[in-house]
Amino acid sequence: MKKGLKILLIVIAVIAAIVLAAYLLMKNSADKALSNIVFENVDMAQSVDGTYIGETDAGMVYVKVAVTVENHAVTDIDILEHKNGRGAKAEAITDTIIADNSYDVDDVSGATLSSKAIKSAVSKALKQSCGT
Helix, strand or coil: CHHHHHHHHHHHHHHHHHHHHHHHHHHHHHHHHHHHCCCCCCCHHHCCCEEEEEEEECCCCEEEEEEEEECCEEEEEEEEEEECCCCHHHHHHHHHHHHHCCCCCCCCCCCHHHHHHHHHHHHHHHHHHCCC
16 A cells, blocks of 8 residues: 555656646746747837738747728727637737727736737737838
8 A cells, every 4th residue: 555655646746747847848938939029119100001911920829910000090900810829818909909009008917928929910010001
């Protein structure tokens, strides 16, 4: 009985170590992806009406958006592609971006990487609307 308990404890310890290592690896990967996300400076007063495509590849998250600009305002954002892992709820951020006419809005809690990737893709599309 004691030998069986000892083996069980060793198995549990090994599984716990594997789970911890996987968690740390994923966290490190997410932190690295966050540090590589780029946001473009945009002056909406310089924007030209039209629909513009922006995309961001943050490793674990890829986003491609179509942003429509009318009269210097964001009027629509279509998420054309969003490979998101667990960040699907971040897609709601587009409503806030439209309401604020800016990609500089708060991230969706629990979906930070996807939120930042969506905002980055929008910023890249808006940069195109300004002719740069």
